[in-house]
Amino acid sequence: MTAPYLVELKNITKRFPGVVANDGVDFNVRKGEIHVLLGENGSGKSTLMSVLAGLYRPDKGEIVVDGTRRVFRSPRDAIKAGIGMIHQHFKLIDSLTVAENVILGDDSTPPVLRLQDIQRKLEELSKKYGLHINPSSMVWQLSLGEKQRVEIVKMLYRGSRVLVLDEPTAVLTPQETHELFHILREMAKAGRGIVLITHKMQEVMEIADRVTVLRRGKVVATLTREQINRRELAWLMVGRDVVIQYKKKGSPGNKKVLEVDNVHCLSDLGRPCLKGVSFTVHSGEIFGIAGVAGNGQRELAEVITGLRPVTGGKIMIDGIDTTGLSPRQIIDRRVAYVPDDRLGTGLVPGLSAVDNFMLKSYRQSVLRRGPLLNKRAAYQNSRELVKQFEIQISSLDAPVKLMSGGNLQRLLLAREITSEPLLLVAVYPIRGLDIKATQSVHNILLQQRDKGVAILLISEDLDELFKLSDRIGVIYDGRITGIMPAEMTDVEEVGLLMMGSAGTGEMAT
Ligand SMILES: Nc1ncnc2c1ncn2[C@@H]1O[C@H](COP(=O)(O)OP(=O)(O)O)[C@@H](O)[C@H]1O
Ligand SMILES: [Mg+2]
Numbered sequence: 001m002t003a004p005y006l007v008e009l010k011n012i013t014k015r016f017p018g019v020v021a022n023d024g025v026d027f028n029v030r031k032g033e034i035h036v037l038l039g040e041n042g043s044g045k046s047t048l049m050s051v052l053a054g055l056y057r058p059d060k061g062e063i064v065v066d067g068t069r070r071v072f073r074s075p076r077d078a079i080k081a082g083i084g085m086i087h088q089h090f091k092l093i094d095s096l097t098v099a100e101n102v103i104l105g106d107d108s109t110p111p112v113l114r115l116q117d118i119q120r121k122l123e124e125l126s127k128k129y130g131l132h133i134n135p136s137s138m139v140w141q142l143s144l145g146e147k148q149r150v151e152i153v154k155m156l157y158r159g160s161r162v163l164v165l166d167e168p169t170a171v172l173t174p175q176e177t178h179e180l181f182h183i184l185r186e187m188a189k190a191g192r193g194i195v196l197i198t199h200k201m202q203e204v205m206e207i208a209d210r211v212t213v214l215r216r217g218k219v220v221a222t223l224t225r226e227q228i229n230r231r232e233l234a235w236l237m238v239g240r241d242v243v244i245q246y247k248k249k250g251s252p253g254n255k256k257v258l259e260v261d262n263v264h265c266l267s268d269l270g271r272p273c274l275k276g277v278s279f280t281v282h283s284g285e286i287f288g289i290a291g292v293a294g295n296g297q298r299e300l301a302e303v304i305t306g307l308r309p310v311t312g313g314k315i316m317i318d319g320i321d322t323t324g325l326s327p328r329q330i331i332d333r334r335v336a337y338v339p340d341d342r343l344g345t346g347l348v349p350g351l352s353a354v355d356n357f358m359l360k361s362y363r364q365s366v367l368r369r370g371p372l373l374n375k376r377a378a379y380q381n382s383r384e385l386v387k388q389f390e391i392q393i394s395s396l397d398a399p400v401k402l403m404s405g406g407n408l409q410r411l412l413l414a415r416e417i418t419s420e421p422l423l424l425v426a427v428y429p430i431r432g433l434d435i436k437a438t439q440s441v442h443n444i445l446l447q448q449r450d451k452g453v454a455i456l457l458i459s460e461d462l463d464e465l466f467k468l469s470d471r472i473g474v475i476y477d478g479r480i481t482g483i484m485p486a487e488m489t490d491v492e493e494v495g496l497l498m499m500g501s502a503g504t505g506e507m508a509t
Helices: 045-052 075-080 098-103 115-128 144-157 174-189 201-207 230-238 297-304 327-332 342-346 353-361 375-388 405-417 435-450 462-468 491-498
Strands: 005-016 019-030 034-038 060-065 068-070 083-086 162-166 193-198 210-215 218-224 256-266 272-282 286-290 312-317 335-338 423-427 454-459 471-476 479-485
Touching (some): 005 045, 019 060, 019 210, 019 218, 045 083, 045 162, 075 083, 098 144, 144 162, 174 193, 174 201, 210 230, 272 297, 286 435, 286 491, 297 312, 335 405, 375 405, 423 435, 435 462, 454 462, 462 491, 471 491
Parallel strands (some): 083 162, 423 454
Antiparallel strands (some): 471 479
């Protein structure tokens, strides 16, 4: 039986200066299927789909739509051929309505079509696929999940038969992801072809009819649903076995290292941001904070590390009141900080690795000789850290901005950890890292935990939180909506708390 292909990519090669992003790739989409494109960061997924969507011209290879060879000179050509792509960053205009956004830039809609007719058609599509979109809502009023559904309805309206979604779940809560998957399923049932790009194994297991794995720009396998298993996929993706479970040694101590007591603070815009946050982190404990980004996580890390003023409540570190102390004074209380912007607050991009290491350790006596820094000791020390933390680096003197995300994160952790902290505050530590770098960062955190360091882990990745945390607290709209031992809760419960709707099962639409 020959399944009809909606589209086929044949032997696609796409080069960028210094890198072959796609190297002779074959990929196809069948009517009615959800085809997952899986691969680590940088494996070439977005590039391949941008070729399909007419954003890039391939250097080699061809695109076949319904059996006919096509050349796309622009996204418009691809859309005309029935291919729609929803990018990682939405391209909507906030000050317009949903319907206005849909017509914008769509030259196929005759100008005589009244907005009302368009609204009616959008309502139909929205109803048919359970998108819950009101065409007359202003875009600025919508949540990220809703904006994504507007992008979907836009493509449906333009008649896309193949829909490509580039890492659509990155911005969604578990419930929104669940809803999205339901919508994708419905669209596939109606005969469209769906391509879902992801680097999350979980999502493959949940939704894929077929999966194609890319590694370094090449297809390593295309598997059907029956052939899929987690371990095999992980192996295909990274080319080596992945140990997914971590082992923790012993249970947390009972010494309170961090006590946050009814803390309030303001946002950058001067509005109430933290609204009475309380929790405690013990020695040898990883306390995870779950939440959709933007609910006060960054501000929480900043009040603890002294970077943002507290407007109410109290923070104690190692039994001493640190409320209102300066960042320097708090560092001296042995607090280490891994912020979410590695190259902003964390490291100085233009300085070398040695200088970045020294930024924080210059006070340590080993590295000082009188008032002058001992350069030799500094280099010696840096070399040891580079080795111990497996940091790949061309030279200790090269500016760190040239390093990859994983290496930067290890550098930052190495520096923070050598200060022998009592408390480590880590914000989104694996953001943008691939499997291997993620694992190595996780191992570093667990080693620290086992050594007795209290760790506050702020993350948007539930998988990470569940693997590492001893307890999980959920933050929503500046409040902690629940604190649970990690083994006594699950993704569903945490997900609901993340949406501020504990236990009601209500979806925010
Ligand atoms: N516009 C571009 N210019 C130069 N290099 C690029 C560009 N887009 C992607 N690359 C490179 O191509 C490779 C594949 O990237 P990408 O397709 O974005 O991977 P993925 O989506 O799987 O993370 C990476 O090495 C990336 O750095
Ligand atoms: Mg990508």
